[in-house]
Amino acid sequence: MAYRLRCDSCDLERECTDWPDANRDARDHEAEHPDHWVTIHELQRA
Structure with missing residues (x-):
């Protein structure tokens, strides 16, 4: 399974x-900022 991380501020x-x-x-990342x-979004593979 693959996951994508996205930050709301950068x-x-x-x-x-x-x-x-x-x-x-x-x-x-959150600890640093x-x-x-x-x-974290789970990526679904086709």
């Missing part, structure tokens, strides 16, 4: 191949 947009990596990257909010 141009962060990244794909991760698994949930632990996506969650860690989102958490780290407390006023940012990162959403």
Whole structure:
């Protein structure tokens, strides 16, 4: 499964191949930028 991270306050947009990596990257970005909010979207492959 693949996941896309998007930040509401900057141009962060990244794909991760698994949930632990996506969650860690989102958490780290929010810790570094407390006023940012990162959403994780599950990508569905056709």
